[in-house]
Amino acid sequence: MKKSELELISRGLDGDLSPDERVRLEALRTREPEARTVERQWTVLGDTLRHDQVAAPDATVAWQDIQRAIRQQAGDAGSASTGGWMVRFRWAAGLAVLVVGTVLGLSAWRVLDGRTPVWVMTDPVESPANRVEWVVAEIPGATTMIYTDTETDMTVIWLDVAQNVDPRDS
Amino acid sequence: MNKPEPPSSNPPDMEEPDSLEIDRLIALARRGDETAFGQVVQVYYNRVYNVIYRVVNHAEDARELSQAAWVKAWQRLADYKEEARFYTWVYRIAVNTALDFLRRKKRRPEDPLEPVVRDGAEPIALDTRRELADERTPLDDLHRAEIRAAFDRALLDLSAEHRTALVLRELEGMSYEEIARVMKVRTGTVMSRLFYARKTLQQALGKFL
Numbered sequence: 001m002k003k004s005e006l007e008l009i010s011r012g013l014d015g016d017l018s019p020d021e022r023v024r025l026e027a028l029r030t031r032e033p034e035a036r037t038v039e040r041q042w043t044v045l046g047d048t049l050r051h052d053q054v055a056a057p058d059a060t061v062a063w064q065d066i067q068r069a070i071r072q073q074a075g076d077a078g079s080a081s082t083g084g085w086m087v088r089f090r091w092a093a094g095l096a097v098l099v100v101g102t103v104l105g106l107s108a109w110r111v112l113d114g115r116t117p118v119w120v121m122t123d124p125v126e127s128p129a130n131r132v133e134w135v136v137a138e139i140p141g142a143t144t145m146i147y148t149d150t151e152t153d154m155t156v157i158w159l160d161v162a163q164n165v166d167p168r169d170s
Numbered sequence: 171m172n173k174p175e176p177p178s179s180n181p182p183d184m185e186e187p188d189s190l191e192i193d194r195l196i197a198l199a200r201r202g203d204e205t206a207f208g209q210v211v212q213v214y215y216n217r218v219y220n221v222i223y224r225v226v227n228h229a230e231d232a233r234e235l236s237q238a239a240w241v242k243a244w245q246r247l248a249d250y251k252e253e254a255r256f257y258t259w260v261y262r263i264a265v266n267t268a269l270d271f272l273r274r275k276k277r278r279p280e281d282p283l284e285p286v287v288r289d290g291a292e293p294i295a296l297d298t299r300r301e302l303a304d305e306r307t308p309l310d311d312l313h314r315a316e317i318r319a320a321f322d323r324a325l326l327d328l329s330a331e332h333r334t335a336l337v338l339r340e341l342e343g344m345s346y347e348e349i350a351r352v353m354k355v356r357t358g359t360v361m362s363r364l365f366y367a368r369k370t371l372q373q374a375l376g377k378f379l
Contacts, residue, residue, distance in 0.1 A: 010365040014339060016346055041379040042368045046340040048321060049224075053341075056219035057233055059212040066211060066240045067204060073241060 001034055009039050013046065132157065196256055200247045207247075211240050214257060217342065218264045224337040225268040227326055235271055239264040254351070261342070262352045265334055272330045317378055324374035328367050335363040336371075 005028055011017055012025045028035045056062075132155050135144045145158040192213070198206035218239065223232035242263050250259050325333060331353070338344045338352060346357040353360070372379065 006369065007361070007365050010368055011361060013368075014346065014361075014364065016361070038372070041372050041376075044379055045368060045371050045375070049325070049336065049340045052318070052321070053220055054223050054229070054232075056216040056223075056236075059215040062215055062219075062233070062236065063208045063211045066237050066244075067208065069237055069241045070204070070244050073245070 001032060001038070005032070005035065006038065009035060010042065013039065013042055135159075192256055193252070196247070196250070196252075199244075200250070207244055210256070214260060215240075217257075218260060221261065221334075221337055221341060222264055222268045224325070224341065225265065225330060225334050226272060227322070231271065235267050236264070239267045242267065255348070258344075258348050258351055261338065261344075262354075265338070265352050269330055269334065320378065321375060324371050327374065328370060332363050332367040332370070335360055336367040339364055 008017070008021060008025050008028065011021070017025060029039070132146050135146060135157050137144050137159055139159075139161055141161065143160045145156075145160070147156055147158070148154070149156050192210065195206040195210050199210060215236065219232055219236045222235050222239070223229065226232055226235065239260070243260055246263070250256070325336075328336070334353065335349055338349045344352070346360045349360045350357045355363075
């Protein structure tokens with residue numbers, strides 16, 4: 001049988017045929033014994049599915065469970081809106097405790113180790129490597145000058161060589 | 171096009187009120203009346219559970235997913251448009267919850283031989299499921315457990331989307347348009363899925379039919 005004929009039978013079982021299609025289906029039944037077989041078998045399958053039902057849980061008990069779930073979710077939703085700030089506050093408080101605890105712990109460890117705690121180290125020593133104090137220029141008659149450029153804040157080393165001295169003489 | 175005639179569907183947990191009564195209960199529920207919503211839940215619970223069960227094929231998962239679907243329905247009641255049928259809207263939530271669950275798990279549903287468990291009751295053997303139905307099935311000769319399992323397995327061999335379309339059509343008697351709305355696909359896709367599902371089941375169970 002053609003697919004279109006089988007579809008016609010399927011739609012006929014579902015009552016989804018136009019008057020013309022019903023005439024076509026009737027003609028098919030008369031002409032094709034296989035069409036009658038298919039129609040009967042599909043009817044049996046549908047009937048079997050309809051009659052093979054399972055026992056649902058008691059509807060009254062089920063409603064009580066549903067009601068509980070509805071109320072629980074409503075409660076959760078309510079507490080979620082007010083609890084949002086609480087959750088954020090708890091996280092912030094936890095983070096603060098962690099930071100303070102870390103500083104105190106490190107300081108205690110330094111004290112026990114015989115060193116200055118972190119919070120006592122208020123006047124760190126400036127590194128001498130950052131300051132140019134003098135420059136050696138092995139050029140006869142040369143003079144040096146060290147100053148900080150006010151625009152760029154860079155340290156400038158100025159080397160002034162006398163014009164009548166040949167550097168190759170050094 | 172003719173409106174499909176719905177097949178006999180599951181017996182509801184409680185007598186289904188008329189649509190006006192359902193509308194009244196839903197209107198109350200939308201104003202926050204939990205009791206009214208509870209009444210609606212109890213009307214549709216069994217049917218929603220059965221659809222979800224057929225999609226995921228696991229009793230405990232189906233119970234939890236049903237609960238999740240109803241909680242979502244309560245939370246989204248404001249989005250419900252009254253021109254749509256309420257059960258279509260609820261099924262949409264339920265089916266999406268079940269399909270999302272299967273996608274998340276990325277696994278095939280559980281062993282179809284797993285017994286069905288009722289809250290606080292003894293497990294129900296697969297063989298006895300049919301006894302819950304009001305009348306005998308057309309597959310009366312197939313009451314051996316292995317054959318029932320073959321039917322379950324064949325159903326599970328379908329993709330979740332094909333199975334869901336078939337379940338909504340056969341179990342709930344939904345029209346193509348309703349299934350399309352629930353599954354967010356075109357009606358042509360629904361037709362094609364139903365056709366494919368039937369053909370595949372027929373091929374798998376041909377010797378029993």
